[in-house]
Each structure stands twice: as C-alpha cells, then as structure tokens.
Amino acid sequence: MIPEPHGGKLVSVGVADAEKALEFSADQRIMVPEGARIAARLISTGVYSPLTGFNTSEETDSVLKEQRLPDGNIWPIPVLLQVSEPDYQGGREGEEILIHDCNGPVAVIVISEKFQIDLKEASRHIFGTTDEKHPGVSAFMSCGGNILAGPMRYVFPFEFPFQSRILYPGDTREYFRRKGWKQVTAFQTRNIPHLGHEYIHLKALESSDGLFINPVTGRKKSGDFGDNAIIAAYDAMQAHHYPEGRVLISPITYEMRYAGPREALQHAIMRKNFGASRFIVGRDHAGVGNYYGPLDAQRNCESFEDLGIEIMKIGEASYCKDCGKVTSITECSHGPSSRIRISGTDVRDIIRGGTAPDSMLLRKEVLAAVRSVGQQFHA
Numbered sequence: 001m002i003p004e005p006h007g008g009k010l011v012s013v014g015v016a017d018a019e020k021a022l023e024f025s026a027d028q029r030i031m032v033p034e035g036a037r038i039a040a041r042l043i044s045t046g047v048y049s050p051l052t053g054f055n056t057s058e059e060t061d062s063v064l065k066e067q068r069l070p071d072g073n074i075w076p077i078p079v080l081l082q083v084s085e086p087d088y089q090g091g092r093e094g095e096e097i098l099i100h101d102c103n104g105p106v107a108v109i110v111i112s113e114k115f116q117i118d119l120k121e122a123s124r125h126i127f128g129t130t131d132e133k134h135p136g137v138s139a140f141m142s143c144g145g146n147i148l149a150g151p152m153r154y155v156f157p158f159e160f161p162f163q164s165r166i167l168y169p170g171d172t173r174e175y176f177r178r179k180g181w182k183q184v185t186a187f188q189t190r191n192i193p194h195l196g197h198e199y200i201h202l203k204a205l206e207s208s209d210g211l212f213i214n215p216v217t218g219r220k221k222s223g224d225f226g227d228n229a230i231i232a233a234y235d236a237m238q239a240h241h242y243p244e245g246r247v248l249i250s251p252i253t254y255e256m257r258y259a260g261p262r263e264a265l266q267h268a269i270m271r272k273n274f275g276a277s278r279f280i281v282g283r284d285h286a287g288v289g290n291y292y293g294p295l296d297a298q299r300n301c302e303s304f305e306d307l308g309i310e311i312m313k314i315g316e317a318s319y320c321k322d323c324g325k326v327t328s329i330t331e332c333s334h335g336p337s338s339r340i341r342i343s344g345t346d347v348r349d350i351i352r353g354g355t356a357p358d359s360m361l362l363r364k365e366v367l368a369a370v371r372s373v374g375q376q377f378h379a
Contacts, residue, residue, distance in 0.1 A: 001182050002173060002275045003308050007050025007073050010169055010273065011043065013107075016154035021105040024098040030087040032099045032106060033143050035255045037158065038218060039079050040099075040107040042254070042270075044155040045168035049273050053151035054081040057115040060147075064125040067265065067304075074269065074304050076262040077126055080117070081109075081148045088114060088146035096153065105156040112150040119145045127259050129291055135221040136257040136288070160253040161217050161227050167250040172212065173275040175248060181209035185312060186276035188267050190216045190256060192225050192233035192351075192370055194361050195326045196317035196342040198241065203314055204280060211247045212276055218253045220378050221288065223348075227251075228373040236369040260284070260292035261300035268301055272309040280312045318342055319360040326360075351376055 042048045050073055059069055060078040067076040081099070083091070091097065091111050099106045119141050120130045132138045160166065167175065176184055185204040189197070205211055215234060217227040234249050252270075257263050263286035268279045285297035301311045319325070319340040320332050326342070342361050350362055351370055370376055 001277060002176055002184065003272050003277055005046065005049045005169065005273050006269050006308065009049065010046035010173075011049045011052050012046060012170070013044035013052070013152045014154050015044075016108065016156055018105070018156060020108070020154065021098055021100075021156065024108075027090065028095070029098045029100055030083055030091065030148070032101055033082060034101055034219065035139075035143075036081060036099060037101055037103070037106045038253055038255050039081075040152060040155050041158070041160070043079070043152060044107070045170070047169060047252070047270050047273055048079060049169070051075075051079055053109060053112075054147075054149050055079050056113050056149040057147075059149075060115075060117065060122075064122060067262065074265065074307060076265040076269075076300075077257065077259060078122075081150075082143035083146050083148055084144070085146060088116075088148065091148050097148075103158065106158075107155045108153040109148075109150045110153060111148050113148075115147050115149070117145045117147060126257070126262055127291070128261075131291075134258065134288065134291060136259050139255075140257070162231060162251045165231075165251060166253065167248075169273045169275065172248070172250070176210065176275050179210060179245075183208045183278070184210050184212055184276045185278040185280060186212045186214060186271035186274065187280045188214050188216065188252075188271070189230070190220055190224055191344065192230055192347065193237050193363075193366060194342050194347050195319065195363070196361075198237070198363070199317040199326045199328070200280060200282075200314050201242070201247070204278070204312060205243065205246055208278065209246075211242075212271070212274065213247060213249045214271065214274070215249070215251045216254050216256060217251045218255055220256050221258065222378055224256075224378045225370075226373070226375045226378055229351075229370045229376045232369040232373050233366045236365040237363065240365045241363060256286070258286060258288035258291075260287045261296045264297035265301050265304070265307075268307060268309050268311065272307075276309065278310040278312045280314065282314075283316055316341075348377075 055078045063078045185208040271279045283294045322334045322338045
C-alpha cells in the first residue's frame with residue numbers, strides 16, 4: 001500500500017508573489033548559499049516532510065547523534081541554513097526575514113534561533129570523515145558554522161531545470177492512485193542507465209505495480225553525468241525498453257552530499273513521502289571514493305524498524321559471457337571468469353568513445369541519446 005507521509009502529514013508551504021519581496025528592507029534580507037533554494041523547495045513541497053523549516057539546535061543535535069528528530073521521527077542529515085558572519089550577527093530571533101541567493105528571493109522565514117555548530121564534529125557524524133577531499137565535507141565546511149533556524153512562511157517561484165517534468169509528492173501520490181498502483185518501487189540515480197540498472201528495474205517490476213525512477217538533477221561533483229545526459233538516457237529507455245505504462249520517470253532537483261549510509265536513509269524517507277512503498281538501495285549507495293563500505297548504506301537503512309518503507313536489496317548485476325546476458329550471482333552459477341563487471345568507469349569510457357564492450361553494458365539507444373547531448377559530464 002502507499003505509505004503515509006513521513007511524520008503522518010505532507011508539509012505544504014505557500015508560494016508568494018514576487019512582489020512580496022519588495023516588502024523587505026535591506027537589513028531584513030540575508031544572502032544564502034545555492035543549496036538553500038533547493039532545500040526550501042524540498043521542504044515546501046513535502047519532499048522533506050515532516051520538516052517545516054530549517055533545523056534548530058535541538059533538532060540538529062538529535063539528528064547528528066541519533067539520526068532522529070526530538071519527536072522520534074527518523075531524520076539522518078540536518079537541514080541547516082548556513083549564513084555569513086555579518087548576517088548571523090544581524091539576524092534577530094523572532095524576526096521575519098527574506099532569504100535570497102544570486103538568482104533572487106528564495107523564501108520568507110521567521111528566525112526562531114541562532115546558533116553555531118562545530119563543522120568538524122558535524123562532518124564526522126554526517127559523512128563519517130572530516131577529510132575535505134570528500135566533496136560533501138568540502139561543500140559543507142565552505143558554508144561555515146553560523147546557523148539560523150526557523151519555519152518558512154512562503155517560498156518564491158523559481159524554474160529549476162526540467163521544471164515542467166518535476167512531480168512533487170502530492171503529484172506522485174495522485175498519479176499512483178489514478179493508476180491503481182499499490183506497490184510502488186522507487187529508484188534514485190545520478191547516472192545514466194546501463195544494463196545492470198535495467199536488470200534491477202525489471203526485477204523490481206516483477207513484484208511491483210509500478211516503478212518510480214527519480215533521477216537527480218542539479219549540482220553534483222566533477223565527473224558525474226550531466227542533467228541532459230541523464231534525462232536523455234532515461235527517455236530512450238522509456239521509449240524503447242521499459243514495459244509500457246509501468247514506469248514513471250520524473251527528475252528531482254537535489255544537492256547530492258555523497259554521505260553514504262546517512263544519505264541513503266534520507267533518500268528512502270524522501271521516496272516514502274513521494275508515496276513509494278519500496279526503495280532500492282544499491283551497493284555503496286550515495287557513496288564516493290572509498291569512504292564507505294559496499295553494504296554500509298543498506299545496513300543503516302535496515303537498522304530502523306520504524307522507517308515505514310521497505311528497503312529492496314538486489315545483488316550486484318554483471319554480464320555473464322556463458323549466459324549471454326546480465327544476471328546476478330544469485331541467479332547464475334558461472335564463476336568469476338565468465339562474468340564482466342559493469343563499472344561506472346567502463347560506462348564513461350564508452351560515452352567518451354572508448355573500446356569497452358558497449359553491447360554488453362549499454363543499450364544502443366541510450367548510447368546514442370547520451371552522445372547526442374552537448375555536455376555529458378559535470379566539469
């Protein structure tokens with residue numbers, strides 16, 4: 001069945017007319033990092049339910065130490081409004097302020113609290129490391145430890161990439177109800193689909209009414225696939241290979257943190273809010289480099305019995321030369337010498353015109369679609 005939203009209710013924050021921003025004087029305006037706009041949108045549309053604003057010190061402490069909010073709801077990564085020293089000093093508790101970035105007004109919030117955090121200590125909890133070579137740690141620390149907390153009153157309209165194709169939790173829940181889907185499996189990705197992904201997707205559909213593919217668009221680390229490439233690739237899969245009427249593809253603008261186990265749990269909660277009853281967590285989900293073990297993300301998600309969404313684990317898929325197809329080790333008895341691992345490096349080599357065995361790894365339609373876009377990778 002479609003699960004209840006996390007915390008029992010989908011959060012919804014109203015959208016203000018652009019003229020509302022004119023009511024705020026210069027000293028009532030605070031410049032925020034790019035990620036704050038994304039967080040504000042996710043809060044306001046219910047993706048981050050039950051949050052109604054940016055986390056307080058009590059909430060942050062509880063999330064860092066327990067992966068739960070003070071009310072007991074699971075929440076693994078604090079959603080923090082990090083501001084400059086002058087804005088931190090100028091902000092007054094109880095004041096209604098306008099937050100904005102270089103693209104204009106973001107939201108109106110009420111400052112409920114000002115506090116500071118130890119960035120290294122927070123990083124140890126969130127990322128399991130303080131190494132600034134980790135892209136998530138680097139981005140987090142660069143924004144500083146001055147925090148403003150408080151609920152959002154309004155958000156301002158803004159067109160994210162592929163905005164016309166983005167569905168939020170209220171939309172997807174209605175879509176699933178209209179289709180009669182009761183068992184929905186969700187899959188998040190920041191990559192183009194290879195045959196290993198297709199194998200996982202079709203396996204999920206064997207026991208699901210529908211598959212919800214939620215590709216991440218927005219800022220990612222250098223070398224990740226670009227937004228246009230990801231969407232083009234999935235459009236090719238939808239047109240040529242997925243079973244008709246069984247797969248919903250809708251992007252989401254989200255800032256990847258590469259926080260491994262904690263971020264996998266965050267991703268599961270987000271898809272629960274979208275209305276999915278299961279979420280696929282792969283090996284090294286949301287990981288980067290060698291910071292996390294291959295099964296750490298799955299273990300963290302499974303450690304919370306009250307999560308409210310089933311975690312679906314499928315063994316790593318690879319191409320078996322003897323079977324002549326992609327299988328998992330649970331379905332194929334052939335040894336390692338018969339198997340070709342499907343690696344991200346090989347897939348990127350194929351896109352760049354390398355000599356990897358593309359027929360074993362990528363659909364020809366996907367390869368053509370990705371090669372047809374201008375910027376295939378983030379710089």
